[in-house]
Amino acid sequence: MSTTPTVYDVAERSGVSIATVSRVYRNPDSVRAQTRERVLAVARDLGYVPSGNARGLASRSTGVLGLCFPDYSDPDAESEVEAGHGDEADDEAAMLYSDQIIRGMERAARRHGYALLIAASLKGGPESLVAKVAGRVDGFAVLARTVPTEDLEVISRRQPVVMLAGPRESNQLDHLDHIEVANSDGQRELTRHLIEDHGLRRLAYVGFAEESPDVEARFRGYVEACRAAGIEVGAEPDLRVPMMTQAEGARAADALLDRLGDRPEALLFANDQMAVGALHTLERRGLRVPQDVAVTGFDGIALSRLVRPAVTTVRQPMRRMGEEAVELLVRRLSGGQPAQNAAEPVSMTLPVSVVRRASCGCKPA
Amino acid sequence: MSTTPTVYDVAERSGVSIATVSRVYRNPDSVRAQTRERVLAVARDLGYVPSGNARGLASRSTGVLGLCFPDYSDPDAESEVEAGHGDEADDEAAMLYSDQIIRGMERAARRHGYALLIAASLKGGPESLVAKVAGRVDGFAVLARTVPTEDLEVISRRQPVVMLAGPRESNQLDHLDHIEVANSDGQRELTRHLIEDHGLRRLAYVGFAEESPDVEARFRGYVEACRAAGIEVGAEPDLRVPMMTQAEGARAADALLDRLGDRPEALLFANDQMAVGALHTLERRGLRVPQDVAVTGFDGIALSRLVRPAVTTVRQPMRRMGEEAVELLVRRLSGGQPAQNAAEPVSMTLPVSVVRRASCGCKPA
DNA sequence: ACCTAGTATGAATGCGCTTTCATTCACATA
DNA sequence: TATGTGAATGAAAGCGCATTCATACTAGGT
Numbered sequence: 001m002s003t004t005p006t007v008y009d010v011a012e013r014s015g016v017s018i019a020t021v022s023r024v025y026r027n028p029d030s031v032r033a034q035t036r037e038r039v040l041a042v043a044r045d046l047g048y049v050p051s052g053n054a055r056g057l058a059s060r061s062t063g064v065l066g067l068c069f070p071d072y073s074d075p076d077a078e079s080e081v082e083a084g085h086g087d088e089a090d091d092e093a094a095m096l097y098s099d100q101i102i103r104g105m106e107r108a109a110r111r112h113g114y115a116l117l118i119a120a121s122l123k124g125g126p127e128s129l130v131a132k133v134a135g136r137v138d139g140f141a142v143l144a145r146t147v148p149t150e151d152l153e154v155i156s157r158r159q160p161v162v163m164l165a166g167p168r169e170s171n172q173l174d175h176l177d178h179i180e181v182a183n184s185d186g187q188r189e190l191t192r193h194l195i196e197d198h199g200l201r202r203l204a205y206v207g208f209a210e211e212s213p214d215v216e217a218r219f220r221g222y223v224e225a226c227r228a229a230g231i232e233v234g235a236e237p238d239l240r241v242p243m244m245t246q247a248e249g250a251r252a253a254d255a256l257l258d259r260l261g262d263r264p265e266a267l268l269f270a271n272d273q274m275a276v277g278a279l280h281t282l283e284r285r286g287l288r289v290p291q292d293v294a295v296t297g298f299d300g301i302a303l304s305r306l307v308r309p310a311v312t313t314v315r316q317p318m319r320r321m322g323e324e325a326v327e328l329l330v331r332r333l334s335g336g337q338p339a340q341n342a343a344e345p346v347s348m349t350l351p352v353s354v355v356r357r358a359s360c361g362c363k364p365a
Numbered sequence: 366m367s368t369t370p371t372v373y374d375v376a377e378r379s380g381v382s383i384a385t386v387s388r389v390y391r392n393p394d395s396v397r398a399q400t401r402e403r404v405l406a407v408a409r410d411l412g413y414v415p416s417g418n419a420r421g422l423a424s425r426s427t428g429v430l431g432l433c434f435p436d437y438s439d440p441d442a443e444s445e446v447e448a449g450h451g452d453e454a455d456d457e458a459a460m461l462y463s464d465q466i467i468r469g470m471e472r473a474a475r476r477h478g479y480a481l482l483i484a485a486s487l488k489g490g491p492e493s494l495v496a497k498v499a500g501r502v503d504g505f506a507v508l509a510r511t512v513p514t515e516d517l518e519v520i521s522r523r524q525p526v527v528m529l530a531g532p533r534e535s536n537q538l539d540h541l542d543h544i545e546v547a548n549s550d551g552q553r554e555l556t557r558h559l560i561e562d563h564g565l566r567r568l569a570y571v572g573f574a575e576e577s578p579d580v581e582a583r584f585r586g587y588v589e590a591c592r593a594a595g596i597e598v599g600a601e602p603d604l605r606v607p608m609m610t611q612a613e614g615a616r617a618a619d620a621l622l623d624r625l626g627d628r629p630e631a632l633l634f635a636n637d638q639m640a641v642g643a644l645h646t647l648e649r650r651g652l653r654v655p656q657d658v659a660v661t662g663f664d665g666i667a668l669s670r671l672v673r674p675a676v677t678t679v680r681q682p683m684r685r686m687g688e689e690a691v692e693l694l695v696r697r698l699s700g701g702q703p704a705q706n707a708a709e710p711v712s713m714t715l716p717v718s719v720v721r722r723a724s725c726g727c728k729p730a
Numbered sequence: 731a732c733c734t735a736g737t738a739t740g741a742a743t744g745c746g747c748t749t750t751c752a753t754t755c756a757c758a759t760a
Numbered sequence: 761t762a763t764g765t766g767a768a769t770g771a772a773a774g775c776g777c778a779t780t781c782a783t784a785c786t787a788g789g790t
Contacts, residue, residue, distance in 0.1 A: 004523045006746055017770045022748060032768060044515075047522040052500030053421035054746030057775045062418065063497065064482065071475075099464055106483060110436075115484040115497055117429065118467075120475055132428065132480055135417030136501070150409075157412035158369045302667060371776055382740045387778060397738060419776030422745045737786075743779090753770075760763080 005046040014042040025050055056136075065109050065329055066117040066133040066140030067322075068147055069098040097299060097318055098143065101164065104322025105141065112330045114138070121146045130155065139329040141322075144213065152176070160332035162325045166213040177328045178347045179321055183214050183298075186314035186352035187221030187268075190296055193354060194266050195229045198361055200294060204264040206252045206274060207237035208244055215270045218298060222268060241274065249274025253281035265294060266360070272297035272304040275311045275359070290361040300355055309358030317350050324348065370411040379407040390415055421501075430474050430694055431482040431498040431505030432687075433512055434463040462664060462683055463508065466529065469687025470506065477695045479503070486511045495520065504694040506687075509578065517541070525697035527690045531578040542693045543712045544686055548579050548663075551679035551717035552586030552633075555661055558719060559631050560594045563726055565659060569629040571617045571639060572602035573609055580635045583663060587633060606639065614639025618646035630659060631725070637662035637669040640676045640724070655726040665720055674723030682715050689713065 007018040014021070016039060023031050024039045031039075042048075056062040102118055109116045117137055119129045130147045133140055134155045142152065144166025155161060162177040194200045205222050208215040219237050226233045239256055241248040249269060257263060269275040275297030282289055289295050289309050297304055300315030328346060335343060356362035372383040379386070381404060388396050389404045396404075407413075421427040467483055474481045482502055484494045495512045498505055499520045507517065509531025520526060527542040559565045570587050573580040584602050591598045604621055606613040614634060622628060634640040640662030647654055654660050654674050662669055665680030693711060700708060721727035 008746080018747075019749080019771080020769060022746095023769085026748075030768075035768080044519060047519045049496055049499050049520055049523055051422070051746050052497065052502075053418045053427065054775090055500065055748075056418035057416070057422050057777085058746080058748040060748095060775070062501070064501065099468060102467065102483075103464060106485065110485055115482055115494070115501075117480055117482045118471060119480040120471065129480070131414055132417065134414050135420065136427070136429065136480075137417075154409060154412045155414055158414055305671075373776080383777075384741080384779080385739060387776095388739090391778070395738080400738080416776050419745090420778075422747085423776080423778040425745070732790090734789080735787090738784085740783075741781090743781105745778090746775105748773105748775085750773090751771090753768100755768085756766095758763100758765080760761100 005043075005048040006051070007048075009046055010039060010043050010048050013046065014039045062136060062138050063114055064117050064137045065105065065114045065326060066119070066137035067102060067105055067143075067325075068130055068133055068140065069101065069118070069120050069143040070146045071120045097301060097316075100318035101141075101143070101322040101325075104319035105326050106322075108323040108326035112326065114326070114330070134159065138333055141325040141329070160329050162328050164321055164325055175345050177332070177345055179324055179328070179350065180214075180348075181316045181321070181350045182352050183217035184221035184224070186316075186354065187218040187298065188225045189221075190298075190312070190314050190354045191222045191225035191268065192228070193356070194268075194294060194296070194360060195225065195231065198266075198290075198294065200265040201229075201231055202262065202265045203231070203233075203268060204238040204256050204266070205233075205268045205270075206239045206241060206249070206256070206278075207270045209240040209242050218270050237270075244271045244274055246273050246277030246280075249277025250281045251277075253278035254285075257281075257285065257287075263293065266296065267293060268296050270298055272299045272301045272311060272313055275313070276303055276307050279307055279309070279311070279359070289359050294361060295359045304355075305357065310363070312357045312360035312362060313355050314352050315355050316352050321350060324350070370408075370413040371416070372413075374411055375404060375408050375413050378411065379404045427501060427503050428479055429482050429502045430470065430479045430691060431484070431502035432467060432470055432508075432690075433495055433498055433505065434466065434483070434485050434508040435511045436485045461666060462681075465683035466506075466508070466687040466690075469684035470691050471687075473688040473691035477691065479691070479695070499524065503698055506690040506694070525694050527693045529686055529690055532582070540710050542697070542710055544689055544693070544715065545579075545713075546681045546686070546715045547717050548582035549586035549589070551681075551719065552583040552663065553590045554586075555663075555677070555679050555719045556587045556590035556633065557593070558721070559633075559659060559661070559725060560590065560596065563631075563655075563659065565630040566594075566596055567627065567630045568596070568598075568633060569603040569621050569631070570598075570633045570635075571604045571606060571614070571621070571643075572635045574605040574607050583635050602635075609636045609639055611638050611642030611645075614642025615646045616642075618643035619650075622646075622650065622652075628658065631661065632658060633661050635663055637664045637666045637676060637678055640678070641668055641672050644672055644674070644676070644724070654724050659726060660724045669720075670722065675728070677722045677725035677727060678720050679717050680720050681717050686715060689715070 007021045011018040011021045016035060020031060020035065021039055024036050028036055052062070098120070102116070106116045117133055119133050121129055130151050137159070139160035141162045141164050143164050152161065156176055160177070162179060164179055166180060191203070194203065203226065205219060207219050223233050239252050241252050252269075252274060253267060256267065267278055269278060275295050278295055279289060282293060282295070287293050295311060297311045297313040300313050304311040304313045332343065358364065372386045376383040376386045381400060385396060385400065386404055386408075389401050393401060417427070463485070467481070471481045482498055484498050486494050495516050502524070504525035506527045506529050508529050517526065521541055525542070527544060529544055530546065532543075532545060556568070559568065568591065570584060572584050588598050604617050606617050617634075617639060618632060621632065632643055634643060640660050643660055644654060647658060647660070652658050660676060662676045662678040665678050669676040669678045697708065723729065
């Protein structure tokens, strides 16, 4: 009662060796039925549960896959729905990027007999959470920018790692498998839509200050579409924000409207949360969306459709990204250890789709 | 390169003993700065990452909390939104019960320095997934009916377990901590609302065939409200379905409408998914909701608000349930091993709230 | 110069299980 | 009866780390 039972206890009480006890769990058929039953009975009686740690140590594999994601929780997000929709506060409406990936990974992992260990990066934790995760899984996925490149480099020498969202780091991480979405294509198509289908030409783009491959790619798509339409644009977004939250989006809209001489006809944001924040600013300033100003986001999170007007955006197949990540990991894992290093790194780009809603004028508000 | 580096490798290359290497990670201050740096440099060079398994084995604690949840995924769920809302397929809209709990647990776990291991029960997997989880965590939460009572009984003797949703099993599991929601209160209030505020009196309840404490409690609330209003009801739901999915909900609505002589004025379902399924059936049959028939669900999942008409339901604080679960576990874990058994089992009931929407006639469709 | 209280480090043991490899046993074959 | 076979089981050696205890060393104190 005081100490948890081990193989030794079970072995002793059932008159067999620990090897047999182990076999009963690992490979039941290799033990005579009669013996097996006896062992199982004792185990049940004692309350024995094999230690995953010991198991993992001895067999050097855990049957667990991991995911490290950034703590992007947006405190605003939860009250937004209320404000925008007139319904009660609805925390379950705000399904984040990472939630989708978790779901995708969990499902795929289960199919392959793995469990999923998830951990969000604490901003400046002393102990790198990665080390914690990395030490207990057979392989894991990392959302871009969650883990210091340096750490990743070290860890990826030890076990399969797949990088999610964001291009392959050019430096030392180019041996990682990698999954991204067609950021550039999506933003280009969305921009083209605004220009050609809605006839808008005075556009403004709001991105992220810190270097972010995704945002850069999106901005690139924006620029391409503009140039293709003969609209001149700078090499930089019209505004860069410090964080891609709703609060910053709201502030950005204000700044942009104050700054630019003639009001832009459309504000394009690098993600949905900022776009939603901007909606508020515009309402406060008495501007109608999309009549006075069109607004678009990127990501396709649930929130984007719940606010009014619903935000036109680019949907990323986040769930699928999670599934693909697991597939990649499993493939590496089953390919025999040597092959793990030998195999060429895989890099896939998942397609995105433009979702036309009310905020650009495609649907009634 | 071929074999992953261990403490031994690091120790050797940096000219210290493995004990020192271990200390560098566990208790950095106990090692002279100069030595520490040397060790860390070698570790970085070698690509060393401490093995969580070995760590766990030696220190008998993992720093991981677990969650076992049932595989309630509803394949229909994803196309529903499209049909009901006229928008594109929107997989991110369907945030399930378990997703919320995961989120709550993850967040609380992170606050306490734990990671989260999640695993859905494969229907009839040979290896109990519980064993898999149980063996690798310090404690875990179980969604009711995910794990055979017998297994739970065994495992709970070994580590803290908190049971989520569903009343305390009366038999042998009454020493587990336990969190449930006010199922009965919620359903009673919702029913009262239909009767008193909307003047409906011909009601029909659809529940679950298999014994489910939650559904039973909900039905009980329904019965109480009916009786209080002088409406006679049987001791059994009007219909029991084999699974609480949309497909079953749709089928149930058909069956109910065909069977009952005079059409019920309201269909009350034991969860949202069934209610949403019923919406389709009603539309197909040319019945208007809520004018011809009111429909209600239970749970308050995101889907319930996205369909048209939005479904009136009872919201459960699932996220909070996840958080509370972690708090409970952490408390047990930090209370010293002996206290773990000594402490009285905690049982808490979280409040729910009725969400009035269009499907009962409270809001415009 | 000698003893003491720390401090930094090493040696050794054990955590609970998996996994060869060897052994035993029951039978079938010669 | 001697021999070979395959099945069931045991013995023992790790897996990679934490930790206790012992030891070497440092700096004070007298």
